[in-house]
Amino acid sequence: MSTQYSPAHPSYILSNTQGCSANGEAVACYEVGLPVFEKFEVPVTLFLNTENIGGQNYMSWGQLKDALNRGVDIQNHTHSHSSLPTLNELEIVNEIEKSQKLILENLGITPNLFAYPFGENSSTAQNVVSQYFDAAFGQHSGAFSINQKYFIPRFPLNENYGSIDRIKDASSVLPFNNVDIQPSNPYQIEPITRYVLDFQEDASNINCFISDFQGSFNQTTTNLSSKLLIELNRLPVKGRLRFNCTKVNNGIFWFGYQYLIN
Ligand SMILES: [Zn+2]
Numbered sequence: 034m035s036t037q038y039s040p041a042h043p044s045y046i047l048s049n050t051q052g053c054s055a056n057g058e059a060v061a062c063y064e065v066g067l068p069v070f071e072k073f074e075v076p077v078t079l080f081l082n083t084e085n086i087g088g089q090n091y092m093s094w095g096q097l098k099d100a101l102n103r104g105v106d107i108q109n110h111t112h113s114h115s116s117l118p119t120l121n122e123l124e125i126v127n128e129i130e131k132s133q134k135l136i137l138e139n140l141g142i143t144p145n146l147f148a149y150p151f152g153e154n155s156s157t158a159q160n161v162v163s164q165y166f167d168a169a170f171g172q173h174s175g176a177f178s179i180n181q182k183y184f185i186p187r188f189p190l191n192e193n194y195g196s197i198d199r200i201k202d203a204s205s206v207l208p209f210n211n212v213d214i215q216p217s218n219p220y221q222i223e224p225i226t227r228y229v230l231d232f233q234e235d236a237s238n239i240n241c242f243i244s245d246f247q248g249s250f251n252q253t254t255t256n257l258s259s260k261l262l263i264e265l266n267r268l269p270v271k272g273r274l275r276f277n278c279t280k281v282n283n284g285i286f287w288f289g290y291q292y293l294i295n
Pocket of ligand 1: 110114149150151
């Protein structure tokens with residue numbers, strides 16, 4: 034079982050809200066996790082993909098109803114758990130409407146938060162999601178910024194990254210005021226090597242670590258006042274491309290971004 038923590042604290046998310054893995058309907062969350070969370074009064078959010086409910090090792094609607102009655106926050110994670118950038122707009126709408134309908138029919142609630150399957154999204158997916166939800170979570174590390182409320186970072190807390198120090202670090206990261214990253218579409222059909230990040234503050238003490246499935250990049254970074262111009266030393270490979278930029282100044286400021294390369 035893994036849990037995830039997001040430092041996102043808009044007023045409608047409970048402080049220190051924890052997700053019991055992105056696929057929160059795993060029955061271990063209910064049988065093993067929930068009593069522990071209850072004992073220590075940790076608020077829990079489950080993101081459901083509705084197609085799995087009642088399947089082997091997954092919670093039933095009855096168990097979900099019980100969890101809801103015990104104070105668990107239940108939110109949306111699509112119907113089929115498909116990676117949204119691979120779907121067209123109508124297919125994304127169908128994923129959301131089908132899962133919202135099933136959750137309303139079975140639990141009597143309408144989720145207002147969303148988590149992208151695999152944390153993967155695109156400009157199209159964000160536009161659709163913003164019509165149904167107040168905010169949406171990715172699966173990349175970083176601090177929450179109100180300017181990114183449809184691509185909110187969250188930290189994995191699992192067997193490898195679940196120590197108490199890790200939880201303290203993850204919950205204390207600070208956001209930059211506003212970061213503009215170009216290209217802004219998190220889905221890239223043609224991979225590129227050039228990126229521009231505008232931190233809207235002096236960028237000279239900001240360091241970016243960039244990696245994909247092949248490993249980390251040795252990029253060339255040019256600092257132009259508030260901007261970092263980044264040239265990767267090779268094309269990113271198919272899959273996830275992650276940017277993690279940090280600045281240490283009375284705490285750790287952390288900007289994270291995840292691209293999906295087709
Ligand atoms: Zn998932």
